[in-house]
Amino acid sequence: MNANCGAGSQPAAASQAARLRLTALCLLACACTGCGYSDFRLPELAPAEPQVRYEWQPRDAPVLPHGGPGDWDSHDALNPSVVRRGAAYYNFYSGFDGKTWRTLLATSADGVAWKKEGVVLAPEPLAGEADYIAANGSALFDEGEFRYWYQAGPKEMPRLGLARSSDGRHWRKARFPVMDYGPRGSWDERGLADPYVRKVGRYFYMFYLGEDRARRQRLGVARSLDGAAWQKLRSNPILELGRYGSFDEMGLGEPAVWIAHGFYWMLYTGRDAHENRRLGMARSTDGAHWEKLPAVFEGRQTWDNRVICDPTIELLDGRLAVWFGGGDAPSPDENLHGQIGVAALHAVK
Secondary structure: OOOOOOOOOOOOOOOHHHHHHHHHHHHHHHHHHOOOEEOOOOOOOOOOOOOOEEEEEEOOOOOEOOOOOOOOOOOEEEOOOEEEEOOEEEEEEEEEOOOOEEEEEEEEOOOOOOEEEEEEEOOOHHHOOOOOEEEEEEEEEEOOEEEEEEEEOOOOOOEEEEEEEOOOOOOEEOOOOOEOOOOOOOOOOOEEEEEEEEEEOOEEEEEEEEEOOOOOEEEEEEEEOOOOOOEEEOOOOOEOOOOOOOOOOOEEEEEEEEEEOOEEEEEEEEEOOOOOEEEEEEEEOOOOOOEEEEEEEOOOOHHHOOEEEEEEEEEEOOEEEEEEEEEOOOOOOOOOOOEEEEEEEEEEO
16 A cells, blocks of 8 residues: 555564554554555456547537526536436536536436536535535436445545435435545545546446645546445555646546546546646556557637546547646636537547
């Protein structure tokens, strides 16, 4: 694990009682810091097609604009998480009113024309979530219910929660948090954010942002059998900051993962030194070791010319679609004039 409980071999004269005390202290430390680490890989895929690449084809205009004065999403509409259930698309997106981030719901028959339905999840300070955010999440429909993993807590030190719903409108939260900070000195000891969850085989796999004491933001992965008790990959992080001058030199976040052509693929947000944000791409054959690709996608319209971020992947008319956040004001977190767009990802051989 990132912080080893063991202290090396004990002197031969050490007493059994001393060893037991040391073991107890290690177990207590793990319990307090949310230890739960494992060496794992995602399921093996069919032989890869390394020649495949993807082309980015966005619509020019946003499909879900931010609201007007007094609305829950008056400042920003960002962080879409789109799930298809039957013939309908459900978009659990993040709305910012200038003070608080909440999770809002919009629904659509075609993934393009959306009807806003209002707030479905808000922060609960008495539950340990503080009053800043309960949003920026990842939704799945599994075994007859929606599950939504979300970010909550103080602005500078968020953690991850879980809520469940049968209809996407009325939610019950699990005890917060379901994933906590890493131990002292670890890559995610100061914050966890941007969950993106996929179910592959028996396991849920969560790709997420971790922040260390130097405020470096990188990406890691964890797995769970029930979506509530998580094991983090012992060798996290899985993606590091870019080199000096690159589009992701200041931080990585907001991963979105899918499976195709014998690879696990990832879109992620990169921040540069001027707080512009673009989408990068990586791929992997095992979900634990990732290769960054040269593709970098940026906004080219007035509404998203400084920021594109927050990708979520789903099929639209049988093709791979990406809903994403866009903004015209560079900022690390909010007040981007954020709106939600959609793009097609075309595989090219």
